[in-house]
Amino acid sequence: xxTNISSATVATALAxxxxxxxxxxxxxxxxxxxxxxxxxxxxxxTCVVDKCEKAGxxxxxxxxxxxxxxxxxxxxxxDKFLGTWSFVAPSTRTIxxxxxxxxxxxxxxxxxxxxxxxxxxxxxxxxxxxxDWNLDVATAGxxxxxxxxxxxxxxxxxxxxxxxxxWRGMLFTLTPINGQSGTLAADLPYxxxxxxxxxxxxxxxxxxMAKN
Numbered sequence: 263x264x265t266n267i268s269s270a271t272v273a274t275a276l277a278x279x280x281x282x283x284x285x286x287x288x289x290x291x292x293x294x295x296x297x298x299x300x301x302x303x304x305x306x307x308t309c310v311v312d313k314c315e316k317a318g319x320x321x322x323x324x325x326x327x328x329x330x331x332x333x334x335x336x337x338x339x340x341d342k343f344l345g346t347w348s349f350v351a352p353s354t355r356t357i358x359x360x361x362x363x364x365x366x367x368x369x370x371x372x373x374x375x376x377x378x379x380x381x382x383x384x385x386x387x388x389x390x391x392x393x394d395w396n397l398d399v400a401t402a403g404x405x406x407x408x409x410x411x412x413x414x415x416x417x418x419x420x421x422x423x424x425x426x427x428x429w430r431g432m433l434f435t436l437t438p439i440n441g442q443s444g445t446l447a448a449d450l451p452y453x454x455x456x457x458x459x460x461x462x463x464x465x466x467x468x469x470x471m472a473k474n
Contacts, residue, residue, distance in 0.1 A: 343379045387399065393450075395408055413430045430450070
């Protein structure tokens with residue numbers, strides 16, 4: 263049974279699955295394609311946090327920020343969330359699996375684990391951590407709310423036998439405290455399958471976050 267795949271490994275695996283797609287569409291929508299493993303995109307696009315963005319796309323995303331006003335928070339309400347967030351102490355990742363009973367609680371700071379929150383996508387905000395997640399802003403405007411029904415799969419071929427993981431987004435609540443720090447509560451349960459067996463795991467993050 264394998265459970266300790268990292269978010270960086272996931273990003274690489276997903277990029278391998280879709281890398282060829284970056285060359286087949288002459289004009290895909292900005293942010294809909296992933297960059298190749300080498301960080302390249304079709305002509306006229308730039309690789310931004312694993313996604314192929316059209317040149318000048320940043321300005322377009324600023325327009326999307328304005329749409330966040332539909333939450334009643336105003337166009338600038340998402341600014342506090344934007345940026346790259348790193349786990350600092352105290353932060354933990356806890357995994358519990360069935361049917362084998364595997365359990366692990368690990369200090370999650372100091373490992374280089376991070377995620378970047380951006381505008382765009384299908385919601386006010388988006389990020390990538392194990393999967394791509396669309397995030398709304400809570401009514402109070404002080405935290406993110408993950409959209410329901412999101413999932414992704416990837417296969418870790420660095421182990422024998424290979425393991426296929428499918429993650430589901432249940433909770434991804436980033437709460438900025440000030441301009442440079444915040445907290446994260448996230449639940450990203452997953453199923454795993456190998457030729458040797460299968461199972462399901464809960465995966466919970468309690469994070470203290472620092473904006474880079």
